[in-house]
Amino acid sequence: MLERIDARVGDTRFVPPRPLTDRRAAVKLLVTADCPESTSIAAHPAWFFIDIAPKCSAVRGLSFSGESAPKAEWLRANGATRYEIEAYSMADGRLITRKETTLPSSDLPRVAAALVIAVRPRCESVVGEAAYGFLPASR
CATH class of the missing domain: 2.60.40.10 (Immunoglobulins)
Structure with a gap:
């Protein structure tokens, strides 16, 4: 499943409006400044992974x-x-x-x-x- 969340924040943190996943997800994050003279703050998108699959514990x-x-x-x-x-x-x-x-x-x-x-x-x-x-x- 693919989903896109666009948000404008007035702080240096962001809390999504709903959980990003109920199991596993690969998340791509791109931060852009909301200033006329600025473009993307990050040269490249950041990636992180979420894995909350506790039903399969390690041996x-x-x-x-x-x-x-x-x-x-x-x-x-x-x-x-x-x-x-x-x-x-x-x-x-x-x-x-x-x-x-x-x-x-x-x-x-x-x-x-x-x-x-x-x-x-x-x-x-x-x-x-x-x-x-x-x-x-x-x-």
């Missing part, structure tokens, strides 16, 4: 086990229907693997590099905040 208790077959485990997030798991190389940030599961655990790749693991819950169409962990290099 907690992320832990790792298994020497020969690494595995990540976590506590179920309330309302989560599935989880996205991503493994990134600690050395260069490259994505090593990405998968989804409905279980609160996932097998991880056995690689020589150390990994940063991200586990993100999905509650239907809402994506929750990721939990991160560090998996040392396999020996």
